């Protein structure tokens with residue numbers, strides 16, 4: 530059975546359940562690089578371009594980890610999946626960056642996926658992927674439908690409040706009774722940013738777990754119903770942001786500040802990210818219009834230390850908790 534390697538980075542946190550189902554249904558074994566470790570990050574930093582953002586460096590590290598474990602690497606050129614916004618240019622050039630930077634890697638499956646090219650473009654892309662493994666048209670179409678169903682189940686779990694890692698585990702093992710949502714806490718924070726930064730516990734220095742341990746319920750853009758986000762339109766701008774994840778993060782900020790009473794908003798931004806230089810400013814401007822909701826930006830890079838992040842988070846949570854208690858006493 531052929532083995533396809535899927536790096537556990539970037540779009541992994543959004544589409545892995547789809548890809549896993551699709552490849553398994555066409556008779557291909559999926560191998561992933563697993564959780565990020567210091568070793569993976571170090572390999573990525575060594576191999577990637579020096580001025581790349583940290584999520585891209587991490588992707589390089591995950592590819593290095595997979596290169597001897599798989600017959601093919603799955604690095605599609607994902608341009609657009611909603612017919613409206615496109616992914617950051619680094620996503621578009623990802624297969625080329627990997628191919629021209631790393632030696633001795635398995636063949637890359639880099640099918641272009643762009644739903645602006647017609648309603649059937651997604652199915653066509655998966656038919657092309659299936660052709661690498663000799664899968665028949667009917668097998669691919671069946672696998673595609675089952676993969677869509679798996680992705681729907683995954684997104685419903687995210688909307689209930691589970692993190693991607695928990696939701697993937699629940700899809701694999703629906704009877705896992707250990708995975709339950711945390712009880713309602715006194716504080717509820719929104720954490721905004723790109724899913725591949727927030728949910729990678731190594732590079733985000735475990736921000737979500739740290740907040741949970743401090744007694745804070747956490748909400749991310751993935752936990753919000755996409756319909757509510759789409760209602761935010763262009764967030765008061767003349768036109769929407771071009772990049773898919775930036776557009777989603779801004780819509781989430783707009784929705785959370787205006788319609789969902791969270792106690793604070795944190796924006797996790799990645800060092801070296803071009804779109805973030807714009808996005809962070811827009812979120813800051815939105816925060817300034819809602820001074821009753823504390824806001825903080827945290828920047829991560831390959832040198833972010835556990836202790837420094839913990840200290841900043843503790844101080845912020847403490848400040849928000851005292852402020853809330855003071856307001857409760859006044860009223």
Ligand code: SF4
Nearest residue numbers: 582617619799802803
């Ligand atoms: S959006 Fe920013 S962090 Fe994400 S890949 Fe592009 S440059 Fe890197």
